[in-house]
Amino acid sequence: MSTILIIDDDDQLRKSFEKLLSAEGYDIRCAASGEAGLKLVETESLDLVVLDMRLPGMNGLETFEAIHAIEPKLPVIIMTAYGTTETAIEATKLGAFDYILKPFDIPDMLVVIEEALEAGRFMRSPVDMNAVPGQQGVREAIIGRSKPMQDVYKAIGRVSSTDATVLIRGESGTGKELVARAIYQHSLRNDKPFLVINCVAIPENLLESELFGYERGAFTGASHRRVGKIEQANGGTVFLDEIGDMPSSIQAKILRLLQEKSIERLGGRDTISVDVRILAATNRNLEKALAEGRFREDLYYRLKVVTLWLPPLRERRDDIELLTRYFLSRYSREMGVDNPGITAEALQILRQYPWPGNVRELGNCIQKTLIFNRGAPISPEDINQAISGQGNVEGGGAFAGDEGVQQWIVNALTAGGSDNLFESCMDRFASMLISEALRITGGNRSRAAKLLGLSRPTLHSKIEKYHLKFETSVKETS
Template sequence: MSNILVVDDESSVLSAFQDLLGSGGHTVATARRAEAALELLKADPFDLVVMDICLLGMDGLEALRRIKEQQPTLPVIVMTGHGTMQTAIEATKLGAFDYHLKPFDPAEMLAAIDKALESTRLSRSQVVLDPETTAAVAGDAIIGRSPGMQQVYMAIGRVAATEATVLIRGESGTGKELVARAIHQHSRRAARPLLVVNCVAIPDTLLESELFGYERGAFTGATARKTGKLEHASGGTVFLDEIGDVSLGIQAKVLRVLQERCFERLGGKETVHVDVRVLAATNRDLEEAIAEGTFREDLYHRLNVVTIHVPPLRERREDIPRLVDYFLERYARELNTDKPPVAPDAHRLLQESLWPGNVRQLAHCIQRALIFTRGYPIQAGDLPLPGEVGSDRAAVSGLGDQGLGELVRRYLATYTGDRAHEAFIEQAEKLLISEALRRAGGNQTHAARLLGLSRPTLHAKIQKHKLHADTDRQAR
């Protein structure tokens, strides 16, 4: 797990953190003075510092300044029992990852710690671009020597050293986050934080406060000011994953950040200025979303300064053998087992499969096969692939030949005329969305995923067809 340093002059607080974090498998070191903490940081590598501001001798703000001078990517969560607005502002300006008032809620503190540790992982985990041999790669890597991937590597090299906003486009599972991390680590901001915001994983009602923060009293439960990801990443980079799924209201605030490098926190009037580079990614057709009115055209042009297209796996099948070898090496190390050979029939199946989930699906396939074969040769039957090669495409084709074909014949036997085509398509869409909502229990986010639509697009279609959806459940 992680190595965490807690600095506080109260023994009871140090003991509480040792119990709280130790039970989660973390290693906890403690110090009662800032001077001792700085010595510990020189002697040992830490993944996170949690520090009180009010300390005997050197105060926490001065210690924070020195930590950031020596280790700029090391996240520091500050806390105090005597919080003032000025203290919060100063801590944020000095680069504090988060700010908490005592007594704090343990669940909220653990959530902040988890986010900070993820920031550490992203900052320290280097993305290797297509190494000569996969055996020596300990962390993440972008694998592939196909023409499409060569274009990706060249684009990373050209944009990394600039301050340009980059839009990374590609299907789900193609590795868009790895491309963003590679851009950051080769940029002039590499020594500063990279923070990832998965826009589709956070309900829209919470995404605004996650990005921009909020002021005390902004809503029920907002008992203290909280800074957002954009402030935390100041001097570094923010990666907005699945930007095509955010609401028009949040799109407007993101646009302002790109244009003016400033925003207001939720419930606040003070303008916050940030020095941050924005990278964004989407698997959506943004041009179609603009036509539907669910994505702002001005934001599209701001994001689309440079576009990198990451090809789907089916368009770079020549890379599959190297990807398989990389995942075998990686997961064999993690599972502490020998790297097994792959039988010719398994190689054939891997090479010819459709991979709708792209590289992510291939990785999970290899990982599962290793778990169940336990070092023995991997056969075609060990691969968790649905049905025969091309089964997804065959299933769709079969559905069209049989079920849908019969339905169309019956429809045209009864209905013809000017609106025959339009009425059929509208009714089919309405039934499709209704069934997706039923399967998702009324949750629009889950239904959108089932249909491969963005949340705003689905919402517009629900309103168009006057369908019922559980919007309260979506917000939770």
């Protein structure tokens, strides 16, 4: 469960905020002044601070600087009234994660909180490399003893202590984000911000403002100046995931950042100097994109100062048993169940499977087997069911069998007359998948979100969209 400290002298707002976040499954601490908040920072294990700018005694900026001096990797979200926006921007430039204007929109605030918690985990959770058997499962790790993975470890060691731009390449699911985090954590900037930007997850019309920020009046709705992620990470590292899908208009601005170490906010004319290290990753064929004019050649050569290739799992089958035992240890611990172990016959099936989804697919497979496991060592039948996607759900459920899904699709197709048939089918499938995740987890939204690979705010929005009803039978944890 993530622990959040709220520092605000407004008793009513603080209590309302505490009630809201507690209902979301967070563990909340509260302070009415900067001085009281600092004592909690020094004595408690915190994951996030939400800090008001106007406080009695120490003001918000002074409080932030003191927090940052004690815990430089503890993310801080600033709450500010419109009149104190410039002070909040200053705090953001000094390392605050983000700022929210009062009165704030609750769904938007929950999204920022989830993003800040994730950024904090990335910065503060070490990534083990080449972990020793029997010591895995406690932390995230890059696992492998094969020759290709030994080359990866050596490359991480060589580039970490430099400021070189690194392009991490490999198929989807090979662990590119973990490698980026390992490079950051072993770099000279490891006490500075580390921000992840997924160039696919953010809509094109929002990506530019997310990266570079904007000035007041830059577009409709831009009521105040906004600092972008690049500026927020000044002095630190920015990881541009899926950069092969970045729109060409934004590619030009990233090129300028790499060449001149400067940016301009949307709607602004001032050149802003920034000092960030860029790590990038893609599973795309950039050479093909170059030939087709979808990726800038000058940016391509700027990015590949160092290129680090991650091998697909099918090219390092000797690591499959090590990875399997790591995932069994890690996920059984996270799910609060005993590690059942695995039979030699089941391991043989895992070694022979081609794993198109690579390490991520293997991890998902092991997680599925643990969900439906009844205590016996994982068998070949368990693995075959997990790979085929047919979980052995007792007592029925949305996916106890696929006949109902098939019949619904047949009915939809034969009925015809819908211009949005595909969207309707996708919504129906998503609704069923979320319902099943909630059923499996007893209504625990945090565990369901983790099972589905969604952020908690995204899961909340889907539950509301599909009007899903469920009973919570266990306490929310995260």
